[in-house]
Amino acid sequence: MPGRMILVVVVVGLLIGTAPTRAEELPKKYQDMADRGLEWLAKQQFRDGHWEAAGGQFATAMTGVAGTTLLMEGSTMREGKYSDNIRRAVDYLIKHSQPNGLIGEVNAPNQGLGYLYGHGFSILFLSQLYGEEDDPDMRRKLEDLLTRAVDFACKSQTNRGGWGYVSAADGNNFDEGSVSVTQVQALRAARNAGIVVPKTAIDMVHKYLKDCTTDRGGLIYSLANGGGPERPTITVAAIASMFSTGEYDSDLAKRWLEFVKPQVPVDTVGSDQFGHSEYTHYYYGQVIYCLGEDGYARLFPQSKPSDRLTWSKYRSTFFEFLERRQNKEGSWTGTAIGQVWTTCCYLTILQLDKGTLPIYQR
Numbered sequence: 001m002p003g004r005m006i007l008v009v010v011v012v013g014l015l016i017g018t019a020p021t022r023a024e025e026l027p028k029k030y031q032d033m034a035d036r037g038l039e040w041l042a043k044q045q046f047r048d049g050h051w052e053a054a055g056g057q058f059a060t061a062m063t064g065v066a067g068t069t070l071l072m073e074g075s076t077m078r079e080g081k082y083s084d085n086i087r088r089a090v091d092y093l094i095k096h097s098q099p100n101g102l103i104g105e106v107n108a109p110n111q112g113l114g115y116l117y118g119h120g121f122s123i124l125f126l127s128q129l130y131g132e133e134d135d136p137d138m139r140r141k142l143e144d145l146l147t148r149a150v151d152f153a154c155k156s157q158t159n160r161g162g163w164g165y166v167s168a169a170d171g172n173n174f175d176e177g178s179v180s181v182t183q184v185q186a187l188r189a190a191r192n193a194g195i196v197v198p199k200t201a202i203d204m205v206h207k208y209l210k211d212c213t214t215d216r217g218g219l220i221y222s223l224a225n226g227g228g229p230e231r232p233t234i235t236v237a238a239i240a241s242m243f244s245t246g247e248y249d250s251d252l253a254k255r256w257l258e259f260v261k262p263q264v265p266v267d268t269v270g271s272d273q274f275g276h277s278e279y280t281h282y283y284y285g286q287v288i289y290c291l292g293e294d295g296y297a298r299l300f301p302q303s304k305p306s307d308r309l310t311w312s313k314y315r316s317t318f319f320e321f322l323e324r325r326q327n328k329e330g331s332w333t334g335t336a337i338g339q340v341w342t343t344c345c346y347l348t349i350l351q352l353d354k355g356t357l358p359i360y361q362r
């Protein structure tokens with residue numbers, strides 16, 4: 001692991017104060033769940049290296065998310081059970097990268113709502129690979145791709161500081177919370193790996209998210225069209241993005257957390273699925289994992305111990321839900337986006353304790 005990434009991991013560990021549980025210490029039934037899910041996911045990859053959501057949508061985004069999920073297992077491009085799958089995913093993304101830095105295709109019918117989801121999730125995936133890549137030729141290739149991709153992301157930012165489904169130029173300066181969070185986490189992953197990321201881009205999106213925050217502490221959908229009501233799901237994702245940038249004691253993150261906590265109570269979490277539930281828990285799991293056993297108490301020292309969010313409490317409830325809902329072949333069924341997306345979200349949560357990727361480490 002490069003020295004820069006070691007420093008990031010050490011600093012995060014000091015801030016949160018809780019070491020990750022080793023994978024071999026997890027209950028076997030949870031490991032078995034993850035193994036079945038990973039095996040199913042690997043089988044869904046197309047010959048050219050991509051994954052896709054229901055109806056052939058979100059090909060670039062699903063490839064980035066699925067590739068990251070396999071990396072969390074511990075495999076790399078050269079070693080491990082899923083090395084071939086990871087290598088083919090990388091080849092697909094390189095092949096579909098554009099000279100202007102976009103990872104994906106502007107007018108492809110398989111981009112879903114737009115190409116920036118795929119762009120962000122692909123940067124996240126490739127940044128984790130780049131940080132560990134030893135082959136000089138591949139490292140240069142990834143460095144060039146990621147440098148151009150970061151530049152494209154920054155140029156796609158709106159003048160309010162957020163991102164939309166497509167670039168500001170292509171989308172008439174429209175922006176919204178979920179894509180903005182995807183870009184923040186991607187840019188942080190790239191920066192952690194050693195790619196230069198302008199500080200102004202991060203500062204602008206932090207201001208954007210702050211401007212989206214209501215007096216109650218929840219985020220609205222967008223500043224571009226009036227916003228509408230608060231969105232707990234986007235608020236959860238924003239907390240994860242703030243934690244990804246190392247701001248664990250941010251007053252803004254604390255406000256968001258206070259808003260979200262009663263909206264998605266841990267003691268009943270997983271009792272049923274709801275709209276965007278897998279997306280919500282994809283980020284909520286990251287947030288609570290980062291908090292560990294005493295992070296919430298540090299943020300809210302006056303809180304009652306019984307009311308505090310802890311990883312052990314969340315895991316004991318949500319992992320049981322995952323066990324009940326896993327399909328026999330290893331996948332999970334969720335919203336209309338499809339089983340690949342739902343399975344990747346839940347496998348991400350199941351594998352956080354492995355501590356394999358810097359972007360998800362405490």
